[in-house]
Amino acid sequence: MNEVKKPKKSLTFYYVIAIVILFLFNLIAMPNISEGKIVEVDYGKFMSMTAEGDIGKVEIQTNRILFTDKAEKNVYKTGILDDPTLIERLHEAGAVFSGEIIEETSPILSFVLSWVFPVLFMIILGNIISRVFMKKAGGNNSMMFNMGKSNAKVYVRSSDGIKFSDVAGEDEAKESLAEVVDYLHNPQKYTEIGASMPKGILLVGPPGTGKTMLAKAVAGEANVPFFSMSGSEFVEMFVGMGASKVRDLFKQAKEKAPCIVFIDEIDAIGQKRDGRLGGNDEREQTLNQLLTEMDGFQGNNGVIILAATNRPETLDPALTRPGRFDRRVPVELPDLKGREEILKVHARKIKTEDNVDFLAVARMASGASGAELANIVNEAALRAVRDGRKTVSQADLEESIEVVIAGYQKKNAILTDKEKMLVAYHEIGHALVAAKQKNTAPVQKITIVPRTSGALGYTMQTEENNKYLLTKAELENKIATLTGGRAAEYLMAGTVTTGASNDIEQATKLARAMVTRFGMTEKFGMVALETESNRYLGGDTASACSAETLSDVDGLVVDIIKTQYQKALDILTENREKLHELAVFLYRNETISGKEFTEILNE
Ligand code: ADP
Ligand code: ZN
Numbered sequence: 001m002n003e004v005k006k007p008k009k010s011l012t013f014y015y016v017i018a019i020v021i022l023f024l025f026n027l028i029a030m031p032n033i034s035e036g037k038i039v040e041v042d043y044g045k046f047m048s049m050t051a052e053g054d055i056g057k058v059e060i061q062t063n064r065i066l067f068t069d070k071a072e073k074n075v076y077k078t079g080i081l082d083d084p085t086l087i088e089r090l091h092e093a094g095a096v097f098s099g100e101i102i103e104e105t106s107p108i109l110s111f112v113l114s115w116v117f118p119v120l121f122m123i124i125l126g127n128i129i130s131r132v133f134m135k136k137a138g139g140n141n142s143m144m145f146n147m148g149k150s151n152a153k154v155y156v157r158s159s160d161g162i163k164f165s166d167v168a169g170e171d172e173a174k175e176s177l178a179e180v181v182d183y184l185h186n187p188q189k190y191t192e193i194g195a196s197m198p199k200g201i202l203l204v205g206p207p208g209t210g211k212t213m214l215a216k217a218v219a220g221e222a223n224v225p226f227f228s229m230s231g232s233e234f235v236e237m238f239v240g241m242g243a244s245k246v247r248d249l250f251k252q253a254k255e256k257a258p259c260i261v262f263i264d265e266i267d268a269i270g271q272k273r274d275g276r277l278g279g280n281d282e283r284e285q286t287l288n289q290l291l292t293e294m295d296g297f298q299g300n301n302g303v304i305i306l307a308a309t310n311r312p313e314t315l316d317p318a319l320t321r322p323g324r325f326d327r328r329v330p331v332e333l334p335d336l337k338g339r340e341e342i343l344k345v346h347a348r349k350i351k352t353e354d355n356v357d358f359l360a361v362a363r364m365a366s367g368a369s370g371a372e373l374a375n376i377v378n379e380a381a382l383r384a385v386r387d388g389r390k391t392v393s394q395a396d397l398e399e400s401i402e403v404v405i406a407g408y409q410k411k412n413a414i415l416t417d418k419e420k421m422l423v424a425y426h427e428i429g430h431a432l433v434a435a436k437q438k439n440t441a442p443v444q445k446i447t448i449v450p451r452t453s454g455a456l457g458y459t460m461q462t463e464e465n466n467k468y469l470l471t472k473a474e475l476e477n478k479i480a481t482l483t484g485g486r487a488a489e490y491l492m493a494g495t496v497t498t499g500a501s502n503d504i505e506q507a508t509k510l511a512r513a514m515v516t517r518f519g520m521t522e523k524f525g526m527v528a529l530e531t532e533s534n535r536y537l538g539g540d541t542a543s544a545c546s547a548e549t550l551s552d553v554d555g556l557v558v559d560i561i562k563t564q565y566q567k568a569l570d571i572l573t574e575n576r577e578k579l580h581e582l583a584v585f586l587y588r589n590e591t592i593s594g595k596e597f598t599e600i601l602n603e
Helices: 012-034 043-052 086-093 107-136 171-185 187-193 211-222 241-256 281-296 336-347 358-364 370-386 394-404 417-436 472-493 498-516 547-574 576-589 594-602
Strands: 038-040 057-060 064-068 075-079 153-155 200-204 226-230 259-264 303-309 325-330 443-447 458-461 530-532 541-543 591-593
Touching: 012 107, 043 064, 043 075, 043 086, 171 187, 171 200, 171 211, 171 303, 171 325, 200 211, 211 226, 211 259, 211 303, 226 241, 241 259, 241 281, 241 303, 336 358, 336 370, 358 394, 358 443, 370 394, 417 443, 417 458, 417 472, 417 498, 417 547, 417 576, 417 594, 443 594, 472 498, 472 547, 472 576, 498 530, 498 547, 547 576, 576 591, 576 594, 591 594
Parallel strands: 038 075, 200 303, 200 325, 226 259, 259 303
Antiparallel strands: 057 064, 064 075, 153 226, 443 458, 443 591, 530 541
């Protein structure tokens, strides 16, 4: 899919250069070349050579004298002076007066030499240079010759292009896009009935969920050219370039129709236009041009525009209204089955052992995006290579989940025994609270191996099934589980550590959401006190209430967390022996599986 074909460019520029060089060449170089090596000497030297008799042939022209030495080896030239006795002296010196010291080249030959040959030479050179330049300018533009041209890469039809089967999961998105493919294959079917395809389709979802892949797959399935360009590429150095790039992109696309135009990160140009002073003029112009272009072509001319974004709420309403990007296809994080399929798709590229259970791996990797799953498979393969094995095992995959997911929390330390025991208590605390509350997911695995790039301890909880709705009780249990780590430290060692900072953050976020967004408190009921501003990028929130209300909110959040902490502490106090037993097991083995955990718990 990566053969990149550049649109053809005008060569006039190179030819102009070639002609200019040719003129200079004729002016400066030609005379010397055709006259071979003539040595210019002063008149004095000519006179002394004449006096010494060292003169061969002589030719006196209107404005210069050409002569050779006696042996006729070298040709000299000199200027003409008023020298009445020159001829006599030359005659005495034995000079031969001849008219053919320099052979006149034939006029045809000289024409060929001075005009035809250089022209040919320049054309060839120009071609070579232009080709080299175009290759260089391939991806990013070489400013001089390429200003304002779009850099859209054309992925030419190719038999090994990405197909829908390469994109695992995402069935809803695929279904929605399959229609587009069908339309590109068979437009009459739609035009007959008077239906027109949406001009633009917006793929919306978190990073790494396969939006780009889906767009490519549409092009691959429909077997049409695929133009791709990133929103940020439109907004470049020069003001006004963005708009002309948009124009150029659409011009190319219309020539190649039917085709797919893919604009990645469309939020880079499509942000809401606001009247702010000093707003980004360039971006607005680019956006305006995009809107104009989208209006300018008829629905059924075979150009389908796909765009991807993970911040749909920032897009300008003009862009999302019907007639432009009128269809929105959500590309969400994969669910359990989706994750299993994605793992399998990527595992096709590597050699795995026969007994690998992808479902189990998918279960552990809850919340991972397609890109992360691809990364997990690759990490597993690397691990197998590192260990000198030929195939990837289940253990490799499980280990690499932790590298990829837990690995983000850094800390490269060798724990002292005391610290290690504390970490064991902390992690078992989480797991025990989770296990003792009915509604929380059972533990899959706990490790306290300090990772080069990972946390001190890691509890891998697994969801058996996908959950789309969480009840109030489940949320509270989640918070209790998060506080379980700190509660265990306090209960068993009488101290608290910094190790719980991440837990605290998460618990607070949950509790806050319960109050401000989920309407789960009696005091406020179903009032939205906060709005979520970007759902697909971590979900930042902005408050939408007065300062007094905010301080009430804070109070409620504190209450919720304190209650849940107390609940966790109670559970752990009740199961103090088990907590100790499990922690010692974890301390000794550094890792405990879900099975071992339940066994010890139920002894
Ligand atoms: P996005 O454009 O949504 O940020 P990409 O389409 O660039 O994500 O995906 C990045 C990589 O993640 C892909 O190259 C692919 O290897 C992997 N990937 C993501 N989603 C999927 C999926 N549904 N099936 C298979 N691979 C996927
Ligand atoms: Zn913790």
